[in-house]
Amino acid sequence: MWLVVLRRLGMGVVTLWVVSVLVFAGTEILPGDVAEAILGQSATPEAVAAIREQLNLDRPAVVRYMDWLTNLLRGDLGISLAANLPISEMISGRLKNTLILAALTAALAVPLSLAMGLAAAMFPGGRIDRFVTVSTLFLLSVPEFFIAATLVLIFAVHLQWLPAITYATEYDSVWQLAKSLALPILTLTTSVIAHMARMTRAAILNVMTSPYVEMAILKGVPRRRIVLRHALLNAVGPVVNVVALNLAYLIGGVTIVETVFAYPGLARLMVDAVSRRDMPLVQACAMIFCSAYILLILIADLLAIFANPRLRHSKQ
C-alpha cells in the first residue's frame, strides 16, 4: 500500500521537474523580457540594458534555470523580478485567497453535484433525471464569463444586493465574507457542478448494469437501497477522479472569475506574471498548480483503491 503511495509521489516529483523545465522554456521563447515589460513604453535600449544587468538577465538561460532550481531545493522561492519583493510574500496572500474561494466553492458544489447525480441515477428517464441532464448540459455550454456577467448585472448593478467586485482582503464578519464571495462562488459552482453531476450519474448507471445489481433487482431490493448501498461504492473511482480534477481547476484555473470579480487570487497572478515575463513568479505559480493537481489526483486514486477491496490487496 505504502509502496504505491511512495511510487506515485516519486513520479510526482519527476513530473514537477519536467513541468518546471517546460514552463521555463516556454516563457523564454516568448518575445520580450521582464526589463521591457517593466518599462513598458518607456523602454529605451539603455534603460532596458540597465535593468537587465541589475536582474542578472544577461546570463545564459541554462545557468539561470539551474540557479532557480538550486534555490528551490533549498526552499527559497526567489524574488519577483518585476516587483522586487520576495515571492513567498507575494504568493502567500494570493494562495490564501484562492484556497478560501476553492474550499467554499467545493463545500457547496461537491455535495450538491453528488446529490444531483444520485437523484438522477435513481430513476433514469424520470423528471429529476431529465431536469439534471438538461440543466447540466446548459451550464456546460454557457461560458463562465457570461454567467459571471449576468449574475453581476442582476445582483450587483440592478438589485444592489451584492458587491460587483470582491475587494476586501480582510473580512470583519462571516456575513461580510459570504456577501463578498457569493457571486464568485455561484459562478464557479455552475462551472464545476455539471461535470461532477453528470459523471456521478453515468458512473452509477454503469454500475447498475452489472450482474450483481441485476441479481439485487430480481431479489426485489428497493431501488434506493440498491443505488445507495450496493452501487455507490463501486462508482467511487471515476467520481472521485472528476471531483479531484475539478478541485485542481478551482485552485489553478479560475482566471476568468478572478478577472471579472477583481479577486486577488493565484490564477490571475500567474497570468500577470507571464505577461510581464517574471520568470521566478511564473515558475512558483506553476509549481503550486502542478503540486495541487498531483496531490489531488493521488488522493483520488487512493480513495478509489480504498473503496474497492480488490485493488487494495492487489499484487502491487
Next chain:
Amino acid sequence: MSEKKKIARELERSSDIASLKVLYRSASISRRAFVSRLAALGISTSIAGFIVAGSPVAVAATPKRGGRMRAAAGAHGPDDTLDPARFNSVINYGRGEQFYNGLTRIDESLVAQPDLAESWETNANATDWVFKLRKGVEFHNGKSLDAEDALYSIERHLDKNVGSGAKAFVENIAEGIVEDKHTVRFKLKGPDADFPVIMGTYQMKIVPVRTRDFSKAPGTGPFKLMEFKPGVRSLAHRNDNYWEEGRPYLDEIEWFGISDHNARMNALLAGDISMMSGLDPKAIPRVNKSNDVRVVNTKAGQYTNFAMMTDRPPTDSNELRLAIKHLQNRERILKLIYKGNGMLGNDQPISPVDPMYCADMPVRAYDPDKAKHHLKKAGMEGGTIKVHTSEVAGTGAIEQALMLQREADKIGLKIDVQRDPGDGYWSATWGKTPFFMSGWNMRPTANIMLTLAFTSDAAWNEAKWKNARFDELLTLGRASTDTVQRKQIYCEAQQLISDTGGVAIPCFIDYLDAMSEKVKGFIPVPLGPLGASQWPRSVWLEG
C-alpha cells in the same frame, strides 16, 4: 412635453452638450459661461434655457472634509511600484500624486504652477534655472524638505542603476547646484524654455536625499501610505501635516486596478467604487442612464496612429504614405470608432489642447482620388501591404486598421490586417515591421513630444523619419522664450511631419473617465486619464 423641451432633451444627448453639462453641474464653469458656450454651438437661447433648467447645479462649491474614496484604474500587476523613476501607468501615477509632490505642477492649461518650488527664474537664453523651495515643508517621516532632497530626486534619473524611464527628460542637465538650504540651480547643456514644465511631470517627484527604499512611499504628498500590495491595492490616510492649506479633503483613499473594463464599469454602477479611469466609449449610454454616476470627458492629445517606417520598403515611399494619409476618413473614424469623443487630427502629434498647436494648418481631407493618384505614383496600384495591429497598440487600433482596409479596397490597394497578440507587441512588432499601429499619450509640452518621438536620433522615432530641417527647428524652439516666434517654429515643424512624416494620425482621443455624482472638485487636466491623476489633492465626497 413642449416642442422646445423635446428639442432640448434631444440635444442633450450629443456629447458636446453632455460634456458642457458635466462642467456646469460640477461647478467648473458658471451659468453664464454655460449659456454662452451653448450659444457658440448654435443653440438658441430659449432652448438653452431648457437645457440649463434640466441641469441642477451643485449648490455650494465649498469642499466637504472626510470620507473614504475607492477608485480604480485599469491595468495593474505585480510590478506596481512606489518608485517615481519607474512610474509608467495610471495605477502608478495615482499613487505618485497621493504620496509625493514635484517642484512644479502642470495645470489644466498645461502651464507649470508652483508645487514644492514657490518660484523660479531663468536667464536670457533659458540655460540656467533657479528654483526657490517652499519653507517649512516636511516629508511623511518628519524630515524637513531642503535643496539637497530636490537635487538628489532629479539627478537620480540620470543614474543608470536606477533604470529610470524618464532619463531622457533630464539628460539636458549639465550640472545641479545646491545654492542654499532652499535654493537649487540647474545649469542646462542646451536651452530649454519648458524646463519648469518638465519638473512637473509624473516621474519628477521629490524624495528625501539618498532614498533607495521606496516601500514606505517617503514623500511630501497629501496622503500617507498605510498599506501597499502590488497588483492588489494601496491604502492611504490623509496627511494632516500637508503643506497646502486646507487640503486634502478626503480621509482615506483605497486605490487599485480592475483590468476588465466591464468589471470596472459594473463596480462603479454598483457603487463599489466612486471613480474609475478608462471608460469604453461604447459604455457611455449605459453610464448616462444612471443618475448616480456621470461620464467625464477630457479633451486631450492622446492618439492611436498608423506608423509607416521610412527606412524600408514599401513604406519608404512618401507617395505611399501620402496615399494612406488621404485614405483616412477622419470624421467617420471620430464618429464611429470614438463615438465623437475626440478632435480631428492632422497626421502630426500636436493637438488643439497644446498651446503650440498650429491652427492655421488645414485638416487633410478624406480624398480617395488623391490617394489613388499618390498610389499610382508610388507604383503600388493593385498591390498588397500588411498592417500589424493589436488591442494594446492603442484605443481603437484594430477598428482603425479594419476601416483603412475597407477604404483602401475602394482604390485598388489590398491591405492585410494582421492582429498580433498583445504580449510582446512592443518588442516584436513595434518599430520592427514596416507598417504597424501604435498609440501615444500626450506629453506636457510640444517640445517633449517632438523630441521624444520625431527627431532623427530619438529612441522612440517609430517611423525612423529623419529630417534635418525638423531637428534644426526643434533646437530653435527650445532656445526661444518668445511665444509668437515659438508658435511659428512649431507650426513649420508640424507641417513637415504632416507632409513628409511616417505617421497617419486621424484624430485625437478624449480621456473618458466616470465617477459617482458624489465626487466633486475634479479638475480635468488633459495630460492623462483622471485629470492627469491630480485628483487626490482636489477632490471631495458629497453626501
